[in-house]
Amino acid sequence: MNHFTSFEDVEHPQKLIRQVIELKNNPLFSERGKQKTVGLIFFNPSLRTRLSTQKAALNLGMDVIVLNINKDSWKVEFEDGTVMNGDTQEHIKDTVKVISSYCDILGVRSFATLKDRREDYEERVLNNFLTYSSVPVISLESATLHPLQSLTDMATIAASGITRPKVVLSWAPHPKALPQAVANSFLQWTPAIDADVVLAHPEGYELSDTFAGNISVTHNQEEAFAGADFIYAKNWSSYTSYGETPAVDGDWTITAGKMELTNRAQFMHCLPIRRNVVASDSVIDRSLVYRQAKNREFAAQAVLHNLMETL
Ligand SMILES: NCCC[C@H](NC(=O)CCC(=O)O)C(=O)O
Numbered sequence: 001m002n003h004f005t006s007f008e009d010v011e012h013p014q015k016l017i018r019q020v021i022e023l024k025n026n027p028l029f030s031e032r033g034k035q036k037t038v039g040l041i042f043f044n045p046s047l048r049t050r051l052s053t054q055k056a057a058l059n060l061g062m063d064v065i066v067l068n069i070n071k072d073s074w075k076v077e078f079e080d081g082t083v084m085n086g087d088t089q090e091h092i093k094d095t096v097k098v099i100s101s102y103c104d105i106l107g108v109r110s111f112a113t114l115k116d117r118r119e120d121y122e123e124r125v126l127n128n129f130l131t132y133s134s135v136p137v138i139s140l141e142s143a144t145l146h147p148l149q150s151l152t153d154m155a156t157i158a159a160s161g162i163t164r165p166k167v168v169l170s171w172a173p174h175p176k177a178l179p180q181a182v183a184n185s186f187l188q189w190t191p192a193i194d195a196d197v198v199l200a201h202p203e204g205y206e207l208s209d210t211f212a213g214n215i216s217v218t219h220n221q222e223e224a225f226a227g228a229d230f231i232y233a234k235n236w237s238s239y240t241s242y243g244e245t246p247a248v249d250g251d252w253t254i255t256a257g258k259m260e261l262t263n264r265a266q267f268m269h270c271l272p273i274r275r276n277v278v279a280s281d282s283v284i285d286r287s288l289v290y291r292q293a294k295n296r297e298f299a300a301q302a303v304l305h306n307l308m309e310t311l
């Protein structure tokens with residue numbers, strides 16, 4: 001593995017998932033990170049990704065440097081060949097070349113802006129990091145994917161030991177327009193586990209065929225919940241009417257009543273979650289969300305450990 005930005009970067013995803021599960025029992029088994037530095041660059045806020053990746057690095061004996069680039073650094077220019085006599089102060093080319101010279105591995109978070117689909121799906125920020133970094137790059141959630149989250153989620157489901165579980169990815173309400181990244185990435189990773197996957201969302205919230213093309217889709221949430229072993233909730237804005245939030249028929253909030261329709265399913269969410277909007281308190285309070293959050297540490301550790309093999 002040279003970088004970790006997508007499912008497609010991983011040669012042996014099942015092996016990586018097994019490593020995540022094994023690390024839960026023995027997080028301090030390796031000091032491969034001694035005298036190595038990971039840099040974590042955030043264009044957007046984060047709680048879990050920031051702290052779990054720092055903790056993972058510490059488990060491996062690594063040093064960590066963190067930069068909130070929009071708040072604490074110079075404003076970055078992305079256009080090539082532009083005359084920089086305006087608002088931006090440093091070109092991404094210079095930013096990434098310099099940061100990577102201080103690091104052995106570089107992580108970056110940059111969300112979709114939800115203004116221009118082509119621009120977001122081209123992954124301009126992440127690709128600039130891949131182009132100009134002299135060291136391996138980890139996506140800490142990009143415009144269209146969140147591979148550390150999905151690796152965590154696959155490991156969390158696989159560790160349950162349920163044979164061929166029914167896994168439902170359900171759209172749920174949210175007061176803001178959110179990216180498709182978590183949902184896209186979840187679907188991209190499901191081939192790594194043996195599961196029956198169903199995607200439930202209201203009309204108008206279709207995901208890109210690249211990720212949902214081979215997945216069974218329904219607009220009937222209750223039908224999807226029947227017999228489910230895992231309910232994975234996420235909001236996303238429209239892909240087709242890009243970034244918009246078309247009106248929705250019915251109530252898609254996940255309630256205890258809806259969970260009754262399942263095969264005693266476990267509720268999952270990447271967090272942060274808007275309580276009593278996405279899902280009700282009682283659903284969240286007996287869910288897997290904290291186990292998922294803890295597993296983020298082991299997912300990051302497995303990824304860092306594997307990337308250091310190439311150094
Ligand atoms: N990293 C996990 C999810 C991050 C982001 N959620 C958010 O921005 C939620 C913000 C809010 O609740 O206002 C998303 O959906 O991609």
Ligand SMILES: NC(=O)OP(=O)(O)O
Binds near residue numbers: 046050
């Ligand atoms: N799930 C997740 O990525 O959380 P943060 O946005 O807080 O990092």
